[in-house]
Amino acid sequence: MPKRKSEDSHMPMGECISQVQTLLRERLCHQQLPQRPEGVxxxxxxxxxxxxxxxxxxxxxxxxxxxxxxxxxxxxxxxxxxxxxxxxxxxxxxxxxxxxxxxxxxxxxxxxxxxxxxxxxxxxxxxxxxxxxxxxxxxxxxxxxxxxxxxxxxxxxxxxxxxxxxxxxxxxxxxxxxxxxxxxxxxxxxxxxxxxxxxxxxxxxxxxxxxxxxxxLLSSLTFPQYLKAVRALLQLPDPGFPDATFRRDWNHSVEALCEDKSVEDVLRRQFNSTKDLRSLHRLLMVCLSRVSVRNPAIKPVDLQDAGRLLSADAKTNVLHGLSILELCLIIAMKHLNDIYDREPFNLQMVYNEFKKFLQRKSHSMYNFDQPVVMKAFEHLQQLEVIRPVDAAASRAQREYQLVRLMLDHSQIMEALQKYPQCPTDVKQWAESSFA
Structure with missing residues (x-):
């Protein structure tokens, strides 16, 4: 298959992409900051x-x-x-x-x-x-x-x-x-x-x-200024890029990208999270890595995926690899947090909560023995999903060792939404406001 060429400079498309990658990677990796800080x-x-x-x-x-x-x-x-x-x-x-x-x-x-x-x-x-x-x-x-x-x-x-x-x-x-x-x-x-x-x-x-x-110094950057910075970081320079047609097409695509509603939502979330331009450089760098001859411009979906990738919560990702039993124990802990206003709890309390669920609501779960539940509980502790309250608590008998759950409600619910083939009654149990 012959290489595509741009209209007026006869540069192969692959070479244009290579030049874009080199120019923008240098700009983003070296974290070139604005020449003059604004509002200071x-x-x-x-x-x-x-x-x-x-x-x-x-x-x-x-x-x-x-x-x-x-x-x-x-x-x-x-x-x-x-x-x-x-x-x-x-x-x-x-x-x-x-x-x-x-x-x-x-x-x-x-x-x-x-x-x-x-x-x-x-x-x-x-x-x-x-x-x-x-x-x-x-x-x-x-x-x-x-x-x-x-x-x-x-x-x-x-x-x-x-x-x-x-x-x-x-x-x-x-x-x-x-x-x-x-x-x-x-x-x-x-x-x-x-x-x-x-x-x-x-x-x-x-x-x-x-x-x-x-x-x-307090960051006085506004969202319009933030969008302007995105344009400045992605646009190709007028004199300085050898292929005029490719440069024009690329800069038009950057303008269209910045005006897209879904892109604006991603950038606004990033802006509300941190106004640090270095984190913006990381976001754009992930998008740039997707640019190729087949995909010769940054698309809104690239920015959405990059936003999800960089904002992914590490603890939520840990939950995706847990067994159904371990997930159920976490839901039981979530309910204990709701009932006792985030007071510490122990394995015995969690096991009792889990048994109540099995007796009242579940028709699809096998009734695990306590040693199996204890093993799952210990695994959660190794993953630091739960942690002992203090050094004295860690020396207590395992069933009565006081621990705290290191996850909040939103992290648990997000993990459940993404958990593969999660039983419906387990999801319903998690969503219910009572134990």
Whole structure:
């Protein structure tokens, strides 16, 4: 079968698809964020002025950027740094040290990373320092070019700032903030964190050295802006894509996709769940993986399937592999939760509830012996569908061990709808409001 070709550039369809995959995968996998964050002009101006005072005038500062994941903290800082480094003087003198609380898990590792990023390994050599403060002071001193006025400004960026508060004695934070408060070396400490209560984590001596400057970011993204971001992520660039006809057809299909009601429902659910553009990138990436010569555009069904795949509940999926007996035990636990207002229960209570169902409502179920029921109960515990209330409960006799169900009503009902060949009376039992 000959390859299909586009009308005006004579590029084979397979090559067009390959180019689309390459271009959009790079865009989505590298998570290219918008050039300028929207709705944060005052925060942008505040941070830019603050860092400019350190970079250009040698004034030390400390500031925290606080906001939920996906609010644009990193994007704001990245944009401010890009504007700051446009100036030649700043670009030549400003040094940056990037630390992350997930990677630099103690002060020794953090200090090693600071030394590496400042390229001072040869200067430090085999020197032995009496304390962290002495080591840091030596590093900063090594950056001076002769007199005190010619010290190079250093910007310390601490991502996951709250995790540094868990380091022993908060030595790193104390010393960095202490230097930023003194006039010895121009230092700016910028912390990024999701925790609103981050100041409560700091020791008194650390808190006293912090400037208490805080920049709050809350995602102000609206749904129309979110849809606009989807279009921007999927559309092919005008100059930049070699096949004009394919580009035109693809961009028309993206417009049609974004106007489809079912697609809008999927995107609205995603938007209401999280406004983080990185999760949108994951959703679109799943859709893009379906694009091929046979399917040369993203269709509404692709987006619906991707939405279902990414929003699939792991615990609900676990229930699909359970036996009917195990499913019945979960329904019995659901009823116990309803009756006793989510109080803990034990195997004996669950077994009694199950027996009541068999006696009153079921004509299709075999009456399992208690040892078999106990084995099924233990399997649910291994899957962590149920968990002991506390350590003391786990040591009690198995029939009387107090446990809690780790599923809610909606998860159980969703699993029952998808369970293959589930008996009708079991479904009816689950749907009934009484045991």
């Amino acid at each position: 002009d005052s925060q942008h101006k505040h941070l830019l002025e603050l860092l400019k005072r350190t970079a250009a005038h040698g004034e030390s500062n400390s500031v925290l950027i606080i906001g939920p994941r996906g609010a644009g903290k990193t994007m704001l800082l990245r944009r401010v740094l890009a504007e700051l480094l446009v100036e030649d003087d700043v670009q030549k003198t400003l040094l940056q040290v990037h630390l992350n609380g997930l990677l630099q898990t103690d002060d020794r590792i953090a200090l090693k990373e600071i030394t590496r990023q400042l390229s001072l390994e040869n200067v430090v050599g085999d020197k032995v320092f009496g304390s962290f403060a002495e080591n840091l002071a030596f590093l900063l001193e090594a950056l001076k070019k002769g007199d005190r006025s010619s010290s190079r400004p250093v910007l310390f960026i601490l991502d996951e700032f709250d995790l540094f508060a868990h380091h022993k004695n908060q030595t790193l934070l104390y010393n960095l903030l202490d230097v930023s408060q003194s006039a010895q070396t121009p230092v700016a400490v910028v912390g990024l964190t999701c925790r609103l209560d981050v100041l409560e984590l700091l020791e008194k001596r650390v808190k006293s050295r912090f400037s208490h400057r805080q920049i709050y």
